[in-house]
Amino acid sequence: MQYRRLGKTELMVSEIGLGAEWLERHDYEECKAVIGRAEEAGINILDCWMPGPEVRSNIGKAIAGKRERWYIQGHIGSTWQNGQYTRTRDAEKCRAAFEDLLARLGTDYIDLGMIHYIDREEDWDKAMHGPFLDYVMELKEKGVIRHIGMSTHNPEMAIRAAETGFVEMVLFSVNPAFDLMPPIDDLEIYFGDSYDPSLAGIDPVRVRMYQTLEQHDVGITCMKPYAGGRLFDAERSPFGAALTPVQCIHYCLTRPGVAAVMAGYDTPAHVDAAVAYETASDAEKDYASVLAAAPHHRFGAECTYCGHCKPCPVNIDIAMVNKLSDLASIQPEVPASVREHYNALPVKADACIACRGCESRCPFGVKIADRMARTAALFA
Ligand code: SF4
Ligand code: SF4
Numbered sequence: 414m415q416y417r418r419l420g421k422t423e424l425m426v427s428e429i430g431l432g433a434e435w436l437e438r439h440d441y442e443e444c445k446a447v448i449g450r451a452e453e454a455g456i457n458i459l460d461c462w463m464p465g466p467e468v469r470s471n472i473g474k475a476i477a478g479k480r481e482r483w484y485i486q487g488h489i490g491s492t493w494q495n496g497q498y499t500r501t502r503d504a505e506k507c508r509a510a511f512e513d514l515l516a517r518l519g520t521d522y523i524d525l526g527m528i529h530y531i532d533r534e535e536d537w538d539k540a541m542h543g544p545f546l547d548y549v550m551e552l553k554e555k556g557v558i559r560h561i562g563m564s565t566h567n568p569e570m571a572i573r574a575a576e577t578g579f580v581e582m583v584l585f586s587v588n589p590a591f592d593l594m595p596p597i598d599d600l601e602i603y604f605g606d607s608y609d610p611s612l613a614g615i616d617p618v619r620v621r622m623y624q625t626l627e628q629h630d631v632g633i634t635c636m637k638p639y640a641g642g643r644l645f646d647a648e649r650s651p652f653g654a655a656l657t658p659v660q661c662i663h664y665c666l667t668r669p670g671v672a673a674v675m676a677g678y679d680t681p682a683h684v685d686a687a688v689a690y691e692t693a694s695d696a697e698k699d700y701a702s703v704l705a706a707a708p709h710h711r712f713g714a715e716c717t718y719c720g721h722c723k724p725c726p727v728n729i730d731i732a733m734v735n736k737l738s739d740l741a742s743i744q745p746e747v748p749a750s751v752r753e754h755y756n757a758l759p760v761k762a763d764a765c766i767a768c769r770g771c772e773s774r775c776p777f778g779v780k781i782a783d784r785m786a787r788t789a790a791l792f793a
Contacts, residue, residue, distance in 0.1 A: 449475070454688040472518060504545050531565050562583060588665070589656075638676050
């Protein structure tokens with residue numbers, strides 16, 4: 414298992430995580446089997462957003478005696494009222510629900526205290542001013558939560574979160590289908606039967622979101638990496654072409670700032686299908702060829718950082734150079750942190766000999782040699 418730094422939290426999290434949502438539909442023995450397989454594979458980050466008492470208790474029982482090996486994302490604002498999930502900013506209801514989470518997980522701290530699910534402007538206003546935020550800050554001051562995070566499906570809210578300065582990481586819905594979409598505040602639209610036919614490639618606001626979060630050193634953990642499974646089925650995928658779990662995970666892990674993919678698992682076999690990423694070949698990870706040739710919403714012209722263009726005869730890490738170049742160009746001046754990363758590259762863009770061998774391997778038709786020349790000038 415590879416581990417990645419989760420932005421300014423400095424936590425080293427497994428790049429494959431455990432999104433525990435699907436455990437809601439399983440009994441204790443089944444939960445234990447999934448969690449046990451995740452532990453064997455080296456997974457060390459777990460998201461528990463669910464307010465249901467049973468699943469919380471089952472997870473707590475399954476990790477009993479092993480609490481310290483897990484980084485837990487626990488949500489503030491997800492409550493259980495009248496036997497069902499209710500999202501609220503009522504501080505007292507959130508307090509009761511969060512104390513219930515601690516008790517059922519058998520712990521007195523949560524590594525990543527998540528401000529739960531803000532997709533709308535009016536909800537931002539309710540959550541980020543007043544008693545709800547006071548409660549989050551109280552938890553942080555007392556050390557009950559070690560870091561503050563936020564979950565959202567709206568890139569504009571993720572950008573705002575990064576700009577607060579106190580949100581250290583974001584749980585965001587990442588997959589190539591959702592990345593097509595402009596900012597929306599209704600989750601159901603992402604799962605709609607059809608998207609606007611003109612959509613192609615990553616929406617510019619999402620590009621800006623990835624760049625802004627990386628610029629603020631706000632790490633990302635990804636939810637919905639498979640878009641609810643529809644990306645596995647050419648009939649249901651908006652691309653009209655199927656991807657595998659490994660390809661979906663590779664898409665997430667090649668976005669800037671992403672540290673972990675919180676896939677959901679019903680069975681130990683589902684854990685194995687995700688963990689197969691760790692030993693997959695470049696050909697097995699290759700989502701780029703599928704998206705570049707898809708019958709609908711074909712990606713094109715922009716670098717997706719897929720790495721498909723390797724090898725380079727002078728050993729330029731083309732995907733990384735392009736990523737740093739994009740990060741640098743959203744600012745009037747190259748930010749010092751980006752320059753530092755660029756300077757640390759063993760081979761830089763100015764080494765490009767314009768052989769253009771990489772361009773024939775780029776499925777998106779990126780003019781790589783021209784980009785290398787522009788990048789060399791940018792960092793000169
Ligand atoms: S230049 Fe093309 S092949 Fe290379 S990382 Fe970017 S999109 Fe992928
Ligand atoms: S064009 Fe430049 S970046 Fe591409 S393979 Fe040749 S030397 Fe490497």
